Amino acid sequence: MSKINWSKLLSGTDIRGKAVGSKDSQIELTDQVVYGIGISFCTWLADKKNKEVKNLTIAVGHDSRVSAQRLKDALFKGLSHYDARVFDAGLASTPAMFMATVLEGHQYDGAIMITASHLPFDKNGFKFFSREGGLEKEDVKNILSFAAQNETDILENYKKEQLKEIKANKINLISDYCSHLKAIIRNELNKDIDKDKPLAGSKIIVDAGNGAGGFFADQILKDLGADIDGSQFLEADGYFPNHPPNPEDKEAIKSIKKAVVENDADLGIIFDTDVDRAAVVDGDGQAINRNKLIALAAKIVLEDYPGTTIVTDSVTSVGLNKFIENKLGGIHHRFKRGYKNVINEAKRLEEEGQTVPLAIETSGHAAFKENYFLDDGAYMVAKVLIKMANLKAEGINNIGELISDLEEAEIKKEYRMQIELEDFHQYGQDIIDNLKNYIKVIDNWELAPKNYQGIRVNCGNKDWFLLRMSLHDPVLVLNVECDDNSKLEYIKEQLRKFLSNYEKVKLENLR
Template identity: 50%
Template sequence: MAAVTSTSDVPLSEKVNFLKLQNGSDIRGVAVEGVEGEPISLTEPVSEAIGAAFAAWLLDKKKPTASKRLRVSIGLDSRISAQTLQDAISRGLASAGLDVVHYGLASTPAMFNSTISENEDFFCPVDGSIMITASHLPYNRNGFKFFTNTGGLGKTDIKDILERARIIYEKFLPESLKESVQDRSLSFKKIEYMTVYTSDLVKAVRQAAGNIEKPLEGFHIVVDAGNGAGGFFAARVLEPLGAVTSGSQFLDPNGFFPNHIPNPEDKAAMKAIIQAVLDNQADLGIIFDTDVDRSAAVDSTGSEFNRNRLIALMSAIVLEEHPGTTIVTDSVTSDGLTTFIEKKLGGKHHRFKRGYKNVIDEAIRLNSIGQETHLAIETSGHGALKENHWLDDGAYLMVKILNKLASARASVSTSGSKVLTDLVQGLDEPAVALEVRLKIDQKHADLKGGSFHEYGEAVLRSLENAVSSDRKLLKAPINYEGVRVSGHGGWFLLRLSLHDPVLPLNIEAPSHEDAVKLGLSVLAVVKEFPALDIAALTKFVQID
């Protein structure tokens, strides 16, 4: 493999813990200075090594013939470090003999689409694809997501790539190579691929509406992109379908995210799109995260389709098309959602582990053993459909909602928003829903050299034992993550974060009093573990 070099000022001899850059099925790190206590970890040399490692991984998987060169597409969101990382990872790919195509500002779903889309004018399908993004994280962070035509890479693949990158970095980036000179002005093909992706979305809505050219004519829909990569949706998807988009906001890319964090789970972000809908008297509001793989919606009254309500809406749409199918969600969805899916809609609800890739992989697994499954969706807004190659695509999720609006177009008595609101009628929503995060002090003496995973598992075992002897509490008979318990009209789930020294506690209850009772049940156990920071839980139950 050709030597990978860099213009970065970071000493090439510096040791890098590549595995610390893994975040589940993504790679993430600090890419720019500006936040105290957060040194840069995703440098140019590191990114070049990762590019070369992905190339080596892809060559092993694809095993091309001598006459065929593999091709990789690269897209990026609006982050200020995106261009630098794009150039660096491109050099790593090129050093391994791969062709590189730059798509510029793009969405994560579009990058996967480029691996399956048949359009030689846009140099696709490509053999592999990379999206440069860190989703909703602060401006100083960035990272990489990887795709082939079989979908996004999993945790094992990412670990493999990072281990390869470490070897490449240490072998081909020694101090002696700093004196070598290499042409830094490599040229790569530049393509406006979002044209292909957005035209596919427009086509999907038109087909669902019976090939009507402008099925959203008469609807006013506002979009909030949070200055991420989703600004395209207003002008390139909604307007060609006939919708009015005036009042849409924060569509221009700005990697400092000056207005609000582009994250449908963020309260300030949701408040912004709700206000935009009400101020413009719009029929619908749509909000995306930075790289458009997550989304949420707001109806004309300002009511959110987010978290459990978004899952309920999507379940209703999917179960109309596929009666009786299984809906796979993450572990923190409510009991009311289970009742809604199974009793009201006639489907099956299958809770699984948190993590969008976990949920998607479980849906694929269920289908493989004969349990029909068409939707995998997390409370965070990640939603994937079987019909869309199991890609978590926030824009495609909104397309399914637009299809319902289009079907209401012919009705003079029913507004589009009411059609959507009617679909979630009967969903029992808790009066109280909260998450408390119990941090584990990894330096505490009680850890005795063990990992935070070991300590967290000990907490969960203790809680499980305590619940089994409490007649007012009932442990969930089937559970894939943590300890889930029903009682006092509600439930709680205590689980261990996969990547961080944290035990998140989710509580839902019909009243504050009942939520406190559930919190006290957990507190009685966790207070015996001195390495846990229980201040937030103690404050919630109001115990001095």
């Protein structure tokens, strides 16, 4: 009988679990488990590359989490079990770890990032890459399945090898990654701009949230001539003592806005823990995240690729749709939640012949076609910096002016309602299917076209709601945008009436 619940560690396309606890029994990512994951990834990668494991090269990096070193040591032991060659990138970002498979001078067969993104300090996990990109959910399932099937051997081998010291080759990946980004920035500047110090005269503040993104201030902005005084929380600290490292978090956004205003900065930049997400704050202290970040990114790419398609997730606003299609002349393809869903949909549309320069989720995951469809917060910011420098040469000093005519609803709310059933999928789907009939009798409510996830209903003007199942949990999620509280209460009242017919749905949050 298995001692380890391997399948529980699957989280989308990642592996995640509790890595810090007062008792060993509280820890899911034990040394033995991580060792087994290393062996399993090597086996999967060797099969994918049609190579012997001993001929594989694999790079490993991590964010600032307190459990990173322990997990890295155990992972190296597993990766080295069949003599794969391992390379230690140290403190790194998730996008940099993918770039380790394609950057000149690196080009490893595979890479692993030790991170749990913005989750609390006691969690950790792994993101996996080959040269073809991030692994899909089925790939990670297969890695965990192999570990489960070979658990006995893994545990026995770990007993023999737990004291073995692995000497991984240290690599300065972040330095090479920064050089790569700076070359892109300099290459895309207008001809009359100083390529060496294009950001001279600009004050730009970075908030890394004590994650892995502190490198961006010193190794990119400062080298490009920017004044970075006032930047904050650049030091790696896996307890995240100042605010959650999350560009969606209200406390985090409040902190970077305050820093921009107090330092009279031209731009503020905030990253999540592993730098695959970002947001910015303009010189007026306006937070540009969620719909505003999508609008800004769309504005930038549609100038180079007019009339093309922008893929977003399902909770983007009516105002954003109007901005992309009516103001910018692009096509807005609203798809599902989940950054991997958004990216894969963009790739699918490309295969069908559409041009899709950008796939972006409201959480801040932004993937540009020109950058391998890699969700990379630092690359997103690099595109903003290029535009900012070019605008400044034209006499426009505030990047926020590019989205000044984006219409935004006054009220944006999310409600999460628990489904108290172990087998909840069909129950939740029945609710969503039945809601389609319920809305037909309510004045001015109509089903939005092209529902890819849940049911989205337009309620007149800019008002709308989306009811969907959570990607992973037994939860119904309701997103609402409207212009005043009376409209919000009306939408909630109608949905309470409908959902009260389903006794397994807990409505406390909606009340």
